[in-house]
Amino acid sequence: MSLQVENLTVYYQTLRGDVQALESATFTVADGEIMGLAGESGCGKTTLAHSLIRLTPPMRFVEGRVELDDEELPVWDMERMNDFRFKKISIIPQYAMNAMNPTRKIGKMTSELLESRKVDFKATLPELKRRLNLVELSHDVLNMYPIELSGGMKQRMVMVLSTLMNPSLLIADEVTSALDVSSQKAVVEMLVGFRDRGFVKSLIVITHDISILYQIADSIMIMYAGQLAEKASTEVIIHAPRHPYTKLLIASLPKVGVKYSEKRLTGIPGSPPLLLDPPIGCRFRERCPVAFEKCLDVPPFIEIEKDHFVACWKEFEKNAQA
Amino acid sequence: MLRLDGVSKVYRVGTFGGKELHAVSNVSFDVKDGEVVSLIGESGSGKTTIGKMILRLLSITSGTISFNGVDISTLEGGELKEYYRKVQGVFQDPFSSYNPIFKADRVFRIIREEFFPGINSREWNTKVESTLRAVGLNPDDVLNKFPHQLSGGQLQRFLIARALLLDIQFLVADEIISMLDASRRIDVLNLLADLKSRGLSILFITHDLSLGYYISERAVILYRGCVVEMGSTEKIYYNPLHPYTKMLMASVPRLDKKWEEVEVELRAMEAELSSGCVYYERCPVADKDGGCARDRPTLLEAESDHFVACIRYAEERPPLYKAS
Numbered sequence: 001m002s003l004q005v006e007n008l009t010v011y012y013q014t015l016r017g018d019v020q021a022l023e024s025a026t027f028t029v030a031d032g033e034i035m036g037l038a039g040e041s042g043c044g045k046t047t048l049a050h051s052l053i054r055l056t057p058p059m060r061f062v063e064g065r066v067e068l069d070d071e072e073l074p075v076w077d078m079e080r081m082n083d084f085r086f087k088k089i090s091i092i093p094q095y096a097m098n099a100m101n102p103t104r105k106i107g108k109m110t111s112e113l114l115e116s117r118k119v120d121f122k123a124t125l126p127e128l129k130r131r132l133n134l135v136e137l138s139h140d141v142l143n144m145y146p147i148e149l150s151g152g153m154k155q156r157m158v159m160v161l162s163t164l165m166n167p168s169l170l171i172a173d174e175v176t177s178a179l180d181v182s183s184q185k186a187v188v189e190m191l192v193g194f195r196d197r198g199f200v201k202s203l204i205v206i207t208h209d210i211s212i213l214y215q216i217a218d219s220i221m222i223m224y225a226g227q228l229a230e231k232a233s234t235e236v237i238i239h240a241p242r243h244p245y246t247k248l249l250i251a252s253l254p255k256v257g258v259k260y261s262e263k264r265l266t267g268i269p270g271s272p273p274l275l276l277d278p279p280i281g282c283r284f285r286e287r288c289p290v291a292f293e294k295c296l297d298v299p300p301f302i303e304i305e306k307d308h309f310v311a312c313w314k315e316f317e318k319n320a321q322a
Numbered sequence: 323m324l325r326l327d328g329v330s331k332v333y334r335v336g337t338f339g340g341k342e343l344h345a346v347s348n349v350s351f352d353v354k355d356g357e358v359v360s361l362i363g364e365s366g367s368g369k370t371t372i373g374k375m376i377l378r379l380l381s382i383t384s385g386t387i388s389f390n391g392v393d394i395s396t397l398e399g400g401e402l403k404e405y406y407r408k409v410q411g412v413f414q415d416p417f418s419s420y421n422p423i424f425k426a427d428r429v430f431r432i433i434r435e436e437f438f439p440g441i442n443s444r445e446w447n448t449k450v451e452s453t454l455r456a457v458g459l460n461p462d463d464v465l466n467k468f469p470h471q472l473s474g475g476q477l478q479r480f481l482i483a484r485a486l487l488l489d490i491q492f493l494v495a496d497e498i499i500s501m502l503d504a505s506r507r508i509d510v511l512n513l514l515a516d517l518k519s520r521g522l523s524i525l526f527i528t529h530d531l532s533l534g535y536y537i538s539e540r541a542v543i544l545y546r547g548c549v550v551e552m553g554s555t556e557k558i559y560y561n562p563l564h565p566y567t568k569m570l571m572a573s574v575p576r577l578d579k580k581w582e583e584v585e586v587e588l589r590a591m592e593a594e595l596s597s598g599c600v601y602y603e604r605c606p607v608a609d610k611d612g613g614c615a616r617d618r619p620t621l622l623e624a625e626s627d628h629f630v631a632c633i634r635y636a637e638e639r640p641p642l643y644k645a646s
Contacts, residue, residue, distance in 0.1 A: 040504070040505055040506075180365055181570065181574050182364065182573045184575070208503060208504055210504060210577065211576055214575065215575050215576075238577060249504065249505055252504070252507070252508040254532045254536040255576065256576055257578070258535070259555075260511070260515040260537055261515075265508045266508065268505045
């Protein structure tokens with residue numbers, strides 16, 4: 001198992017109390033697995049990603065255990081995480097467009113970055129150039145300032161930088177949101193290529209665009225209001241979801257070939273709860289068409305079939321009967 | 323209803339404006355009453371520029387845009403105001419469409435001051451509330467709030483309500499879905515579909531093909547400011563002819579097909595559709611303007627007991643023998 005997360009709970013500290021952004025997340029990502037992480041904005045997907053790599057205030061570590069390649073990650077300790085960051089676990093941040101220092105040439109910035117991690121830049125240079133070729137960037141970019149690159153080029157440059165140390169786990173946070181459809185395709189195919197070439201062992205791809213995950217992910221995990229709702233292989237999530245939220249979410253996505261005059265799609269009534277004072281039990285309860293009295297307790301995230309996890313009392317009961 | 327005739331927009335760029343940038347060149351299409359037309363293209367294809375020219379936020383370099391037969395670039399003063407009574411736009415980013423210092427309902431107040439100065443408060447409030455209900459919002463939840471207290475979907479529907487207060491006939495919807503969450507998108511799309519069935523025409527600007535397909539009858543595909551393909555949505559989606567449209571169709575992430583499948587399908591379609599001589603691509607003597615690219619040559623008897631499928635021999639002899 002590449003990544004193992006157990007009961008990870010992270011809150012945001014505010015003056016009005018804790019925002020319960022991530023509530024006892026338990027899941028694993030296997031070696032070579034590309035896991036998609038999807039959900040509405042504010043459901044905690046970015047919180048989950050950041051708590052794995054850079055847990056800074058106002059984020060507060062409450063409890064949980066994270067293991068990467070059988071080694072515990074001290075996610076609550078900023079200093080000790082330095083040994084893991086970039087080398088073992090790396091991120092392509094949401095703001096990748098602005099991630100590079102605008103006052104340094106890209107080559108200079110890269111060498112400073114590597115030196116700060118006590119890696120020899122000269123020795124790494126041939127590998128860096130080889131990877132630039134792979135993402136179809138000319139070597140001249142090393143002598144340019146970030147402002148001279150287009151959005152897609154910056155995105156690819158950051159991808160190369162983030163994966164330069166062959167991390168075990170790469171987190172790609174909304175890497176395609178700001179790109180055109182054709183560059184979106186190129187970027188996510190490069191991510192898959194990085195995995196296939198072994199530059200990264202496993203990947204967590206965060207996006208709100210489920211159709212992108214369908215193209216590249218091996219498995220998809222759906223989050224709702226800080227809780228995990230469902231995790232299964234891509235095919236199962238898209239074609240046979242079990243959690244009511246996943247069902248409604250997938251059904252509300254327009255597909256090519258669906259016209260409102262022939263088949264009117266419906267949204268999910270209501271809106272997500274505020275996480276400052278979240279409802280007890282299942283947080284989807286108020287919008288759920290099949291909710292019943294048991295939903296006042298938090299449903300366990302159980303494996304109902306092999307590699308198919310669902311947090312729903314209805315499924316729990318069905319499973320218990322079977 | 324709305325008609326674009328050879329519309330172009332040229333920007334002067336470079337140090338002394340020495341260079342020209344053709345943002346939109348020679349675009350013509352029309353939108354009929356109660357019709358939704360999708361304008362599809364990538365960023366930089368000029369789709370927003372077209373929307374802004376229709377709303378008179380940008381001047382037109384050449385060509386004309388006419389609304390119900392009247393050239394809109396000639397409108398001034400009171401006539402322009404009447405135009406805005408009928409034509410309104412909603413833009414991509416709902417958050418930046420509001421002034422964060424003021425409450426969100428200020429957008430309604432401006433409409434009242436500008437367009438309905440005579441109306442009394444009670445009548446106006448009823449009108450606002452019924453319009454908000456029409457876009458699926460509960461007035462008690464959303465009135466008297468600041469923009470940051472409302473979600474993106476609520477703000478976007480607020481802007482649509484603002485446009486509806488004016489009894490509009492034409493709406494320019496510029497990427498109004500892109501900023502919304504997946505679970506919210508469909509509500510706003512269905513709202514547009516309802517408005518259309520009430521006779522509103524919509525120019526739906528998007529880069530997402532499945533959204534365009536869901537709502538529109540006709541689609542216009544733009545590339546670098548030029549229309550490369552337009553027509554009925556079904557025909558464009560199921561039988562894209564222009565190479566750019568094909569590429570676009572192949573890169574859109576879809577939920578029903580994987581990228582590899584789409585590519586295989588397109589290639590198969592290509593083989594089927596390419597009507598010219600099968601050897602055309604590699605033929606050193608192919609006639610570029612002539613029939614080689616257009617017609618697949620039939621098997622002809624060039625001399626007795628010697629058949630060839632090449633157009634060069636067709637001119638000399640009529641086909642004596644036609645193979646299937």
